[in-house]
Amino acid sequence: MINVVGLGYIGLPTALMMASHGVEVVGTDYNKELVATLNAGRTTFKEDGLDELFAAAVKAGIKFTTEYQKTDMYIVSVPTPYDKFSKKVDACYVVAAVKEVMKVCPKGATVVIESTVSPGTIDKYVRPVIAANGFKIGIDINLVHAPERIIPGNMVYELLHNNRTIGADSKEIGEKVKSYYATFCQGEIVVTDIRTAEMTKVVENTFRAVNIAFANELSRICRHDNMDVYEIIRICNMHPRVNILQPGPGVGGHCISVDPWFLVGDYPQLAKVIDESMKTNDSQPGFVLERIYEIMKENWITDNRRVGLYGITYKENVDDIRESPTLQMLDIQERHLARPLKSFDPFFTSKAIVPNQILDFDQFLSEVDMVVVMVKHDHIKQNWGKLSGKVVLDCHNICPLEGVYHI
Numbered sequence: 001m002i003n004v005v006g007l008g009y010i011g012l013p014t015a016l017m018m019a020s021h022g023v024e025v026v027g028t029d030y031n032k033e034l035v036a037t038l039n040a041g042r043t044t045f046k047e048d049g050l051d052e053l054f055a056a057a058v059k060a061g062i063k064f065t066t067e068y069q070k071t072d073m074y075i076v077s078v079p080t081p082y083d084k085f086s087k088k089v090d091a092c093y094v095v096a097a098v099k100e101v102m103k104v105c106p107k108g109a110t111v112v113i114e115s116t117v118s119p120g121t122i123d124k125y126v127r128p129v130i131a132a133n134g135f136k137i138g139i140d141i142n143l144v145h146a147p148e149r150i151i152p153g154n155m156v157y158e159l160l161h162n163n164r165t166i167g168a169d170s171k172e173i174g175e176k177v178k179s180y181y182a183t184f185c186q187g188e189i190v191v192t193d194i195r196t197a198e199m200t201k202v203v204e205n206t207f208r209a210v211n212i213a214f215a216n217e218l219s220r221i222c223r224h225d226n227m228d229v230y231e232i233i234r235i236c237n238m239h240p241r242v243n244i245l246q247p248g249p250g251v252g253g254h255c256i257s258v259d260p261w262f263l264v265g266d267y268p269q270l271a272k273v274i275d276e277s278m279k280t281n282d283s284q285p286g287f288v289l290e291r292i293y294e295i296m297k298e299n300w301i302t303d304n305r306r307v308g309l310y311g312i313t314y315k316e317n318v319d320d321i322r323e324s325p326t327l328q329m330l331d332i333q334e335r336h337l338a339r340p341l342k343s344f345d346p347f348f349t350s351k352a353i354v355p356n357q358i359l360d361f362d363q364f365l366s367e368v369d370m371v372v373v374m375v376k377h378d379h380i381k382q383n384w385g386k387l388s389g390k391v392v393l394d395c396h397n398i399c400p401l402e403g404v405y406h407i
């Protein structure tokens with residue numbers, strides 16, 4: 001039996017996937033409300049194919065509880081934020097979860113850390129917890145790191161098809177854990193050591209962050225000297241070895257806006273490009289706010305109550321708002337004692353999650369003269385017609401209307 005600890009965006013689909021592929025699974029989360037929702041037969045977030053996967057896992061006998069289980073394998077999938085001052089990984093959730101696991105786990109058990117951590121975190125924070133409980137690692141308890149790569153919006157597909165990495169102290173344990181993931185994973189599963197697995201996951205997200213920062217920086221250079229960044233990127237990408245990403249309003253979510261900071265925190269003298277890239281991405285919502293100001297002036301819009309942000313989530317077609325560029329922008333406004341701009345998001349239409357959020361799209365449009373497209377939800381692509389006559393700042397270069405502004 002596998003006890004999956006932490007049933008959030010990563011733990012829940014992983015638990016469901018294993019259960020629906022014949023593995024006996026109990027999911028544990030200390031959030032009572034979340035466990036009650038799952039036990040009432042409802043999923044806790046929206047994701048393509050998740051409800052069907054949930055139904056299959058329930059049929060296969062998955063259980064949800066707030067209790068940690070006595071069993072021979074644990075998968076720990078709890079948050080790993082970074083310390084805002086030091087930029088280092090904050091391993092407190094992982095440590096707390098492993099401490100709870102140690103209270104119930106029998107000798108011979110395997111503890112798999114799925115949470116993303118910086119290289120050396122497991123040595124520094126997890127091994128001492130296991131040792132403090134009188135267990136010898138490799139003899140009494142096996143320790144494994146199996147980072148997750150899935151992208152919100154396409155999680156179920158990617159769980160099935162992505163390649164995976166498993167870091168273990170011994171090849172034998174790595175192969176044993178691989179066999180569990182291989183029950184559903186059709187991609188290649190590489191077995192390596194723990195530190196390498198830790199580093200690869202952080203490096204993958206850092207690669208993405210640095211490349212996004214490059215595109216964002218180009219958008220600012222081009223804006224400064226009145227060049228069309230999209231046309232320039234389009235032409236550059238016709239070069240056989242150039243593949244520049246698209247600029248945007250900033251970076252959010254629990255991965256790309258977080259994990260690269262771990263390297264800056266651990267290697268401040270070495271991680272220079274990464275540091276600058278993260279600062280560039282983090283300041284992009286402020287750059288967009290300046291663009292809004294410029295465009296308002298150009299269009300004689302003097303009242304910022306007539307400006308609305310479309311999209312609050314951190315990316316398109318998901319209901320995850322963590323670290324989203326829209327939230328970052330509203331935070332900048334708040335810190336400058338400015339009235340938060342109006343906003344609308346098709347994923348949050350029953351209860352407001354930010355001040356001045358409007359829950360109905362038509363009402364939102366009736367109350368604003370200028371719309372800033374922060375998120376490229378499919379919903380907006382089906383409603384361009386309703387934006388005609390508005391001043392539009394399109395942060396993703398997707399709007400087909402005439403006279404649209406860009407970042």
Ligand SMILES: NC(=O)c1ccc[n+]([C@@H]2O[C@H](COP(=O)([O-])OP(=O)(O)OC[C@H]3O[C@@H](n4cnc5c(N)ncnc54)[C@H](O)[C@@H]3O)[C@@H](O)[C@H]2O)c1
Pocket residue numbers: 005006007008009010011028029030031034077078079080093096097100114115116117148149150151152253254255
């Ligand atoms: N969200 C993503 O897109 C993504 C992708 C790849 C990897 N990751 C990594 O996966 C890990 C989990 O991220 P997430 O997005 O699923 O987080 P999340 O916040 O959605 O879920 C974490 C869950 O863990 C529970 N929890 C925390 N401490 C606990 C404890 N001691 N005992 C029991 N339950 C506990 C919380 O209640 C929560 O439900 C992080 O390290 C993250 O970096 C996330």
